[in-house]
Amino acid sequence: MAHNVAQKLIAAHLVEGDMTAGSEIGIxxxxxxxxxxxxxxxxxxxxxxxxxxxxxxxxxxxxxHNVLQTDFRNADDHVFLRSACQRFGIWFSKPGNGVSHxxxxxxxxxxxxxxxxSDSHTCAAGSLGMLAIGAxxxxxxxxxxxxxxxFVMPEIxxxxxxxxxxxxxxxxxxxxxxxxxxxxxxxxxxxxxYHGPGIAQxxxxxxxxxxxxxxxxxxxTTVFPSDDExxxxxxxxxxxxxxxxxxxxxxxxxxREDEIDLAALEPLIACPSSPGNVVPVRExxxxxxxxxxxxxxxxxxxRDFAVPAMMVAGRQTQDRVSFDVNPTxxxxxxxxxxEGWLLDLVTAGARLHQAGCNGxxxxxxxxxxxxxxxxxxxxxxxGRSGTKEDQVYLCSPETATAAALTGVITDxxxxxxxxxxxEEPQRSYVNTEMLVPPVDGHDVALEKGPNIVSLPEFDPLPxxxxxxxxxxxxxxxxxxxxxxxxxxxLPYRSNIPAMADFAFDIVDExxxxxxxxxxxxxxxxxxxxxxxxxxxHAAIVPRYLGLRAVLARGFARIHWQNxxxxxxxxLTFADPGDYDRVEPGDVLAIADxxxxxxxxxxxxxxxxxxxxxxxxxHRLTARQIEIVTRGSLISVIRDRExx
Ligand code: MIC
Numbered sequence: 001m002a003h004n005v006a007q008k009l010i011a012a013h014l015v016e017g018d019m020t021a022g023s024e025i026g027i028x029x030x031x032x033x034x035x036x037x038x039x040x041x042x043x044x045x046x047x048x049x050x051x052x053x054x055x056x057x058x059x060x061x062x063x064x065h066n067v068l069q070t071d072f073r074n075a076d077d078h079v080f081l082r083s084a085c086q087r088f089g090i091w092f093s094k095p096g097n098g099v100s101h102x103x104x105x106x107x108x109x110x111x112x113x114x115x116x117x118s119d120s121h122t123c124a125a126g127s128l129g130m131l132a133i134g135a136x137x138x139x140x141x142x143x144x145x146x147x148x149x150x151f152v153m154p155e156i157x158x159x160x161x162x163x164x165x166x167x168x169x170x171x172x173x174x175x176x177x178x179x180x181x182x183x184x185x186x187x188x189x190x191x192x193x194y195h196g197p198g199i200a201q202x203x204x205x206x207x208x209x210x211x212x213x214x215x216x217x218x219x220x221t222t223v224f225p226s227d228d229e230x231x232x233x234x235x236x237x238x239x240x241x242x243x244x245x246x247x248x249x250x251x252x253x254x255x256r257e258d259e260i261d262l263a264a265l266e267p268l269i270a271c272p273s274s275p276g277n278v279v280p281v282r283e284x285x286x287x288x289x290x291x292x293x294x295x296x297x298x299x300x301x302x303r304d305f306a307v308p309a310m311m312v313a314g315r316q317t318q319d320r321v322s323f324d325v326n327p328t329x330x331x332x333x334x335x336x337x338x339e340g341w342l343l344d345l346v347t348a349g350a351r352l353h354q355a356g357c358n359g360x361x362x363x364x365x366x367x368x369x370x371x372x373x374x375x376x377x378x379x380x381x382x383g384r385s386g387t388k389e390d391q392v393y394l395c396s397p398e399t400a401t402a403a404a405l406t407g408v409i410t411d412x413x414x415x416x417x418x419x420x421x422x423e424e425p426q427r428s429y430v431n432t433e434m435l436v437p438p439v440d441g442h443d444v445a446l447e448k449g450p451n452i453v454s455l456p457e458f459d460p461l462p463x464x465x466x467x468x469x470x471x472x473x474x475x476x477x478x479x480x481x482x483x484x485x486x487x488x489x490l491p492y493r494s495n496i497p498a499m500a501d502f503a504f505d506i507v508d509e510x511x512x513x514x515x516x517x518x519x520x521x522x523x524x525x526x527x528x529x530x531x532x533x534x535x536x537h538a539a540i541v542p543r544y545l546g547l548r549a550v551l552a553r554g555f556a557r558i559h560w561q562n563x564x565x566x567x568x569x570x571l572t573f574a575d576p577g578d579y580d581r582v583e584p585g586d587v588l589a590i591a592d593x594x595x596x597x598x599x600x601x602x603x604x605x606x607x608x609x610x611x612x613x614x615x616x617x618h619r620l621t622a623r624q625i626e627i628v629t630r631g632s633l634i635s636v637i638r639d640r641e642x643x
Pocket of ligand 1: 037118134361
């Protein structure tokens with residue numbers, strides 16, 4: 001039977017289930033990626049699971065998120081992670097070596113392999129022809145321990161690219177076009193596979209841009225074929241031996257299809273405060289700009305820095321604009337320095353920051369209140385920048401740099417000079433000195449600073465679940481709103497009790513206090529609840545504060561799985577109209593929740609305040625019902641080890 005690239009990848013790794021869209025499958029995981037902000041939890045989970053050594057072909061841990069060291073906390077996490085890498089046999093990428101996704105692609109990505117990562121942008125490695133999926137930390141810990149990864153077999157969505165990109169239009173505009181067409185939940189339950197003649201002109205890093213932000217569409221992942229361009233890319237990284245061809249069979253089909261004529265695209269921009277809020281740049285041109293930031297995993301290629309450098313060479317950035325440059329990796333920084341582009345950037349007024357995520361996760365670079373900040377980043381959820389009343393726009397390096405030069409949002413085609421000519425270097429500036437290989441560290445002790453606190457224990461599902469609705473939120477609530485990140489909160493990623501003070505504080509800062517007072521409680525949400533990041537803290541912390549069920553119109557994939565793993569029931573309204581009937585403060589009750597989950601009938605949630613009953617659906621498999629009944633996936637694993 002003819003297969004597309006996604007089907008080939010899944011078929012080659014399938015260990016359970018069959019490839020029918022909508023049914024649960026299990027796949028073998030070849031590689032894992034963890035970053036510091038989620039990785040400390042993963043290492044604590046490996047410790048709780050009593051793991052001896054990693055069972056994957058390759059696991060790599062990056063320190064890229066929590067790179068500001070304003071006190072001991074982040075620094076202690078780095079020390080802890082290094083010791084855990086030695087203990088379990090994991091590569092350690094030191095702070096300053098760069099953003100996980102780009103470094104991993106350059107150093108470790110292998111076409112045809114699978115990867116699970118505790119970061120929603122893990123899908124970026126799909127650019128190489130990998131099946132790379134973002135997941136909660138616990139799922140990744142299990143993969144490191146050699147367990148399969150279970151997920152719902154997605155539909156495969158073929159997006160055919162034709163034509164060639166016009167001047168001043170680049171890969172970021174392609175993914176922004178996808179977001180303009182399909183919105184932030186357009187990819188839910190789907191793998192996006194790009195194909196067609198338009199692909200040939202996209203470099204591996206251009207494909208990374210498009211694959212990375214498949215996360216913003218809610219897609220399970222994105223895949224590209226592994227073709228001659230991937231061979232060229234791996235060759236330039238000194239890894240041609242890792243290349244293998246992986247392309248769709250000539251008569252392969254897709255569950256659904258879309259086509260983009262690259263020649264018809266224009267510069268696009270996502271307006272505040274959603275990656276789905278996309279319009280042509282010309283529609284918002286002329287607005288004053290306060291800050292421009294170039295960097296992040298969404299535009300990690302050398303060209304994403306070199307083109308801005310060539311645009312500003314011999315010119316000055318506007319005096320009211322803060323022009324921030326965050327080299328994605330040290331490799332990029334070295335190349336920029338060696339080629340002279342760094343000097344052009346700095347001379348034109350660039351503020352140079354260390355290689356890492358920085359402002360993308362609110363780790364510094366918070367913009368001024370209500371002032372426009374144009375970023376080449378993947379996300380602009382409300383408050384994510386660290387400023388509550390932020391105005392963050394997402395765009396290409398060309399559009400961002402145009403604004404740095406003019407001080408207002410500017411379609412780069414209107415700058416009046418030609419697009420700089422950029423050619424990929426034959427050979428990358430490879431330097432692996434900040435990448436520490438695994439050692440034989442069976443006896444290494446985990447070095448835990450005072451802020452590193454073991455995971456809380458969670459009790460099994462009670463015979464009756466009852467409590468008030470403490471929050472009711474709208475559609476597309478992101479994990480940044482549920483469990484904020486940023487310089488204030490991220491240092492507590494390995495300390496759940498301390499982190500609890502910040503839960504939902506962008507939405508309602510009284511939530512932690514009210515949750516502590518009330519104990520068991522419910523949250524009501526709209527569509528696509530929990531979109532965005534993979535951080536399991538967005539499930540663990542509310543659970544720690546007593547959240548037992550979320551009643552929503554729909555859930556984002558990774559957050560849904562995280563809720564299940566930590567035994568918060570994700571329930572969907574059978575009649576979406578019931579969402580309007582429940583109000584904050586209503587007391588809800590579920591009789592015999594475990595029994596109801598096991599039966600085929602909808603779960604009945606009684607609104608005791610209003611005397612109404614809502615029929616709720618769940619998609620839990622028998623395996624997942626076991627998890628929520630026992631109180632968490634960790635309890636299930638622990639009991640299994642001890643039985
Ligand atoms: C993000 O972009 O939101 C993050 C920070 O990379 C997260 C992971 C995290 O919260 O640590 C993600 O994308 O999963």
